Amino acid sequence: MSEPALFQPLTLRGLTLKNRVVVSPMCQYSAVDGVANDWHFVHLGRFAIGGAGTVFVEATGVEARGRISHGDMGLYNDEQQAALARIAAFVKSQGAVPAIQLAHAGRKASTHRPWQGGASITPENALPGEPPWTTVAPSALPFDEGWHTPHALTLEEIAELKEAWASSTRRALAAGFEIVEVHAAHGYLLTEFLSPISNQRTDAYGGDLAGRMRLLLEVVEVVRAVWPEDRPVFVRISAVDGTEGGWSLEDSLVLARELKARGVDVVDCSSGGLSPSMATLNRPAPGYQVPYAEALRKEVKLATMAVGLILDAAQAEAILQSGQADLVALGRALLVDPNWTQTAKAALAPEQAGDATWPPAVGYAVKRLYDLRKRAQGEKK
Numbered sequence: 001m002s003e004p005a006l007f008q009p010l011t012l013r014g015l016t017l018k019n020r021v022v023v024s025p026m027c028q029y030s031a032v033d034g035v036a037n038d039w040h041f042v043h044l045g046r047f048a049i050g051g052a053g054t055v056f057v058e059a060t061g062v063e064a065r066g067r068i069s070h071g072d073m074g075l076y077n078d079e080q081q082a083a084l085a086r087i088a089a090f091v092k093s094q095g096a097v098p099a100i101q102l103a104h105a106g107r108k109a110s111t112h113r114p115w116q117g118g119a120s121i122t123p124e125n126a127l128p129g130e131p132p133w134t135t136v137a138p139s140a141l142p143f144d145e146g147w148h149t150p151h152a153l154t155l156e157e158i159a160e161l162k163e164a165w166a167s168s169t170r171r172a173l174a175a176g177f178e179i180v181e182v183h184a185a186h187g188y189l190l191t192e193f194l195s196p197i198s199n200q201r202t203d204a205y206g207g208d209l210a211g212r213m214r215l216l217l218e219v220v221e222v223v224r225a226v227w228p229e230d231r232p233v234f235v236r237i238s239a240v241d242g243t244e245g246g247w248s249l250e251d252s253l254v255l256a257r258e259l260k261a262r263g264v265d266v267v268d269c270s271s272g273g274l275s276p277s278m279a280t281l282n283r284p285a286p287g288y289q290v291p292y293a294e295a296l297r298k299e300v301k302l303a304t305m306a307v308g309l310i311l312d313a314a315q316a317e318a319i320l321q322s323g324q325a326d327l328v329a330l331g332r333a334l335l336v337d338p339n340w341t342q343t344a345k346a347a348l349a350p351e352q353a354g355d356a357t358w359p360p361a362v363g364y365a366v367k368r369l370y371d372l373r374k375r376a377q378g379e380k381k
Contacts, residue, residue, distance in 0.1 A: 004348040005320035006313065010053075010327065012265050012303070014230030015178055017097055017327075019053035020320055021341045024307055024329040025101040025181070025236075027058045027072060029113040034067060034074025036083040044087055047334055048094035051341035054327075055091045057084065059103035059183050062161070062168040066104035066189070069113050070130040075102065075168045081175050088176035099179035100172050101236065102165060102223075106189030107137035107150040107198070120147045137192050138199040138206060138215075144276045158205060158215060161189075165219050169226040180227055181234035182219055186273030190216045191238055194255070195247045195274050209251060217258055224263045232265035234305070239292035243275040249295060256300040266327065268305040269293040286311055287319070294324035305329050313344035 010017045023044070030039045040057075047055050061067040061074040074080050088098035110121050110132045119125065121132035136157070137150035153161070165182070172180050184190035192198040193215045199206050205214050216235075224233055237255065241247040256267050269292040289308035297304040306325035309332075310316055316328045334340050 004317055004345075006317050006328070006348060007345060012179075012232035015097065015232060017053040018095060019051070019341065020327050021052045021316070021344070022054040022099075022305060022327050022329040023047045023052045023056050023334055024331040025056040025058045025183075026331050026335070027068065029069055029071035029115075031071055031073045034061065034064065034072065034076070034080050036073055036080070036087060040073070040083075041087050041090065045090050045094070046338040048091040048096040050334075050337075050339040051345070052096055052334070053341075054097045054099050054179065056179075056181065056329075057087065057098075057100040057177075059101050059105075059188075060084075060168070062102055062104055062164040065109060065133050065136065066106075066164075068105045068109055069111050070127075071113050072105075075100070075171050075175075076164065081171045084172075084177075085175040092176065092178075097178050098176060099181065099234075100175075100177045101181040101183050102168050102172065103183035104161065104164075104189040105135075106187075106192045107135050107141070107143050107148065108187055109133070109135045110148060137189065138201050141198055141200065143187065152201075155203065155205075162215075162218055162222050166222040166226050169223045173227065179232055179234060180223060181236055181268060182216070182223055183236050184216050185236045185238040185268075185270045187238070187275070188273070190219065191247075191274055194237075194251070195241055197241065197243060197246045197274060209254060213255055213258060216255070217262060220259060220262050220264060233263060234266045234268050235259055235264050236268035236270055238271045238273055239269045239289070239296070240271050241274045242272045246274060249292065252292070252296065253299050256296045256302055260300060260302045264302075266303045266305055267293075267296055268307060268329065269296060269325075270307055284309055287315060290319055290324050293319075297323070297325060303327075307331075313347045316344065317348055 007019045044055055061072055063076050067074055091098040112119055135148045135150040136153050140149055140152045142149045169180055194212050199212050227233055239252045240249050271289050286309040290306045293304040293306040303326040305327040306319050307329035310328050310330050311333050319325050319328055
């Protein structure tokens with residue numbers, strides 16, 4: 001039998017991913033002063049043990065004010081770099097590709113952790129040792145009622161931000177990561193520059209589509225200049241705002257062509273996040289974002305990654321078999337089952353379940369479980 005598409009390798013520049021399963025960046029809100037700890041080591045390491053081809057570290061701030069909360073990771077000092085290097089080394093030792101998403105939360109920063117309510121931090125509701133900080137954005141427009149009014153970035157501050165991205169990219173390389181992704185989705189800083197709803201600037205970084213794309217494209221250029229030629233660069237975008245008058249799929253097609261011209265290898269297609277309502281995106285169904293990945297892949301001839309309620313092996317396989325995307329990224333499904341990749345192989349290619357590509361202890365357990373299920377099904381018949 002032929003190898004399922006989900007388990008076929010993919011070569012991007014000089015890097016070969018052993019399969020098409022990607023662990024999506026998932027914020028844990030569990031860092032201290034931006035430093036990863038044992039929670040992150042176990043959280044990410046178990047996905048590598050479970051067989052995923054690529055393991056992404058969560059959205060990681062390029063500067064302290066770019067973190068969403070006090071619990072978010074950063075990559076702007078030596079201590080943060082050393083902690084991430086330990087994680088990257090372990091992920092790689094298990095045969096997975098260590099990857100990192102570099103981010104800036106913009107006007108959606110300085111918030112409490114989700115289980116603390118997720119609201120903006122104020123002097124009145126701040127927890128001990130966790131004060132609010134000044135947020136930044138293209139324009140002085142708050143995310144929603146009751147949120148901070150951000151500081152509108154000056155041209156000098158924009159230049160400093162680009163250098164922050166370059167510096168974090170250098171640190172990511174030194175820490176041993178093999179893929180870097182620029183986070184330009186979900187209503188965070190680079191998304192805020194892209195959308196006409198949040199960007200009301202009248203200088204070179206606002207106005208028409210070219211002006212609103214300028215900062216993201218310049219960030220990609222500085223990242224690509226630092227990142228080795230033989231390693232891929234990804235960009236995550238919100239393919240649509242889902243809000244009337246906002247960023248559209250047609251805008252994303254234009255942007256994807258510009259990203260491709262600047263050496264981006266994969267566009268990671270998400271959506272929404274700019275507005276609390278998310279308008280048309282407020283009732284997501286399984287695979288609801290896959291059509292965005294398909295449109296960019298077919299129209300721009302650029303590799304894409306599909307993400308968003310991809311839940312089971314058959315669904316993931318169908319996305320790849322039909323040419324809708326080159327990679328599938330999972331979040332919730334992997335949180336529920338860190339060995340999802342192995343159980344998916346047992347479902348799609350049972351003769352290969354528990355083969356030598358898995359860590360022996362886990363691979364044996366998966367094969368044994370499959371055999372027991374098969375026997376039980378036979379007895380029921």
